[in-house]
Amino acid sequence: MEIEKKFKIKNLPDNLSQYESKKIEQGYLCTDPVVRIRRSNDRYILTYKSKIVDEHADKEGVRINNEIEVPLTREGYEHLREKTDDNLIEKIRYIIPLSDGHKGELDVFGGKLQGLYFIEVEFSDEEDADVFVPPEWFGENVSDDKRYTNSFLSKCENLDVFL
Helix, strand or coil: CEEEEEEEECCCCCCHHHCEEEEEEEEEEEECCEEEEEEECCEEEEEEEEECCCCCCCCCCCEEEEEEEEECCHHHHHHHHCCCEEEEEEEEEEEEECCCCCEEEEEEECHHHCCCEEEEEECCCHHHHHHCCCCCCEEEECCCCHHHCHHHHCCCCCCHHHC
16 A cells, blocks of 8 residues: 655755655556556566545545556566557656655656656555645645646646646
8 A cells, every 4th residue: 555645845955966866767558547667777667556445535635545566677668668658757756865754755857747846755654644744845735636646747748737
């Protein structure tokens, strides 16, 4: 199970190069449920995500999904890459330790989504998510805004949807 919150950013942190980062390319074979392929540096992953439909499904400001990840070979990734729908997403993900012990995953997009960035925080359980206080440099919680899902972004030709 994946429990996360997603936020806009008021200000990007200084000196991003000091943080661990991953160069990511990902594409979608299906968006409902989500079937995604991802290259993260030199790792290749197939992911299946589906929304949890139970008493937690309507929890405002938190995303709760079933998520299964399995490794792919480079050859398998490249084969599936040709079968993806819409656009491949390009981004650099910075892993930023937060003062409360959580880690933020800051995505800085390239390609057609150049200029877009937001941060996700994953939680161990719903209570952890409920008590989380975002740092001052975080902006609005956009966990419930579908425009900030990567599957939606893969269909975008530019950032006009955010204007």
